[in-house]
Amino acid sequence: MKIGLFGYGKMGQLLDKLATEQGDEIVARIDGPDSDPPLDQMDVAIDFSLPESAFDNISLCLKAGVPVVSGTTGWLDRYEEAVALCGETGGALLYASNFSLGVNLFFALNEQLARLMQNAPGYAVHLEETHHIHKLDAPSGTAITLAEGVVENSDYPAWKPEEAPGLGLPIRSIREGEVPGTHVVSWSSPVDRIDITHTAHNREGFARGALFAASWLVGKQGVFSMKDVLNLR
Numbered sequence: 001m002k003i004g005l006f007g008y009g010k011m012g013q014l015l016d017k018l019a020t021e022q023g024d025e026i027v028a029r030i031d032g033p034d035s036d037p038p039l040d041q042m043d044v045a046i047d048f049s050l051p052e053s054a055f056d057n058i059s060l061c062l063k064a065g066v067p068v069v070s071g072t073t074g075w076l077d078r079y080e081e082a083v084a085l086c087g088e089t090g091g092a093l094l095y096a097s098n099f100s101l102g103v104n105l106f107f108a109l110n111e112q113l114a115r116l117m118q119n120a121p122g123y124a125v126h127l128e129e130t131h132h133i134h135k136l137d138a139p140s141g142t143a144i145t146l147a148e149g150v151v152e153n154s155d156y157p158a159w160k161p162e163e164a165p166g167l168g169l170p171i172r173s174i175r176e177g178e179v180p181g182t183h184v185v186s187w188s189s190p191v192d193r194i195d196i197t198h199t200a201h202n203r204e205g206f207a208r209g210a211l212f213a214a215s216w217l218v219g220k221q222g223v224f225s226m227k228d229v230l231n232l233r
């Protein structure tokens, strides 16, 4: 597989190493604004860049007919625009807030737990995410997906950052050292608490999941998620 990497930071460099080890070829390493990347050489593009650059990179790829895997978080205010562009161009787009197998199983567990809790009055839900101090966006994309999973399967109308006023499922964001990513969903009552936790030990699960998704996406048309890749629907 010939891969174009958009973003050559922590994730881009790890993708390069793992892809090369498994016999894929990296045909471009784009680490800043570039209006003329070698799109004609790419079977697929993978974007792990910045919240402000993700949409432009995706758009460049879709217009050139290159399937694109998007791992960047914090750009979802433009997601519907990307979906529309994918439809117009007949292209392929797959976004995931988290590509690791463990987190995608955790997403399914979180939804199942939220459904179960509908028969258990007296519990309130709270979400906490901890990441490294370099992270630009908060709450994390993974925390937002978890919160949406609860909202879709419970009476919670919406989520909100913990410090924001008003009602809604509160998300606490902690930035600490070099933490790769920890997420805790807690359901508390006056007498007890149920916690489910996912802890990433390093970034390898994210990168391996993104490479797997990239090979899955080649040859397809439409907008997909990891639920499609992992058959979790």
Ligand SMILES: NC(=O)c1ccc[n+]([C@@H]2O[C@H](COP(=O)([O-])OP(=O)(O)OC[C@H]3O[C@@H](n4cnc5c(N)ncnc54)[C@H](O)[C@@H]3O)[C@@H](O)[C@H]2O)c1
Binding pocket: 006, 007, 008, 009, 010, 011, 012, 030, 031, 032, 033, 034, 048, 049, 050, 051, 053, 057, 070, 071, 072, 073, 074, 096, 097, 098, 099, 100, 206
């Ligand atoms: N979905 C997942 O599984 C997952 C996992 C890890 C990180 N992420 C997300 O991926 C993104 C990148 O994470 P990271 O840890 O590699 O960050 P990073 O800061 O280490 O790397 C981002 C890189 O993008 C480059 N860049 C800046 N402008 C660009 C442009 N216009 N086009 C291409 N590249 C550009 C920067 O120079 C930088 O090297 C973040 O949004 C993060 O939240 C997602």
Ligand SMILES: O=C(O)C1=N[C@H](C(=O)O)CCC1
Binding pocket: 073, 097, 098, 131, 135, 136, 139, 140, 141, 142, 143, 180, 181
């Ligand atoms: O390191 C990051 O940044 C991460 N971002 C994703 C998110 O926002 O959920 C996935 C975990 C790591």
